[in-house]
Amino acid sequence: MLKVALLARLEAKPGKEADVEALLKGALSLADAESQTPVWFAIKLGPSSFGIFDAFADESGRTAHLNGQIAAALMAKAPELLAKPPQIDKVDVLAAKVSG
Known part of the structure; x- marks a missing residue:
């Protein structure tokens, strides 16, 4: 079950x-x-606005992701590509439906 997530803008x-x-x-x-x-x-919110939404079963998964390669790549490229630092919010999942 998905319980926690990240929303990055x-x-x-x-x-x-x-x-x-x-x-x-x-x-x-x-x-x-x-x-x-x-x-x-990975989502596109507008012409120059993007986001990432990811969800995890628990805090250890969220922490592992924050310390992983995607976050490292994003932070390394942020000064070159982004108008301001990414806004990354820790959020709770209230309900979810994920199917293939």
Whole structure:
């Protein structure tokens, strides 16, 4: 059961929108490799606004993800690609439906 999640909001610098989109699309293989990350979405909210939503069974999964390769890659590229630091919120999952 999914209990905790992360919601990250990203705002691309002008002219860097395609680079942020490519970074997020490329991160899917890293998310697939994380055994404690059963749900991971990269989303586009607007022309220069993006997000990541991922959910976990428990706090250990969320912590592992925050210390993982996706977060490291995002933080390494943030000064180059983002207009401001990512806003990352720890949130609780109240209800979920995930099916293939």
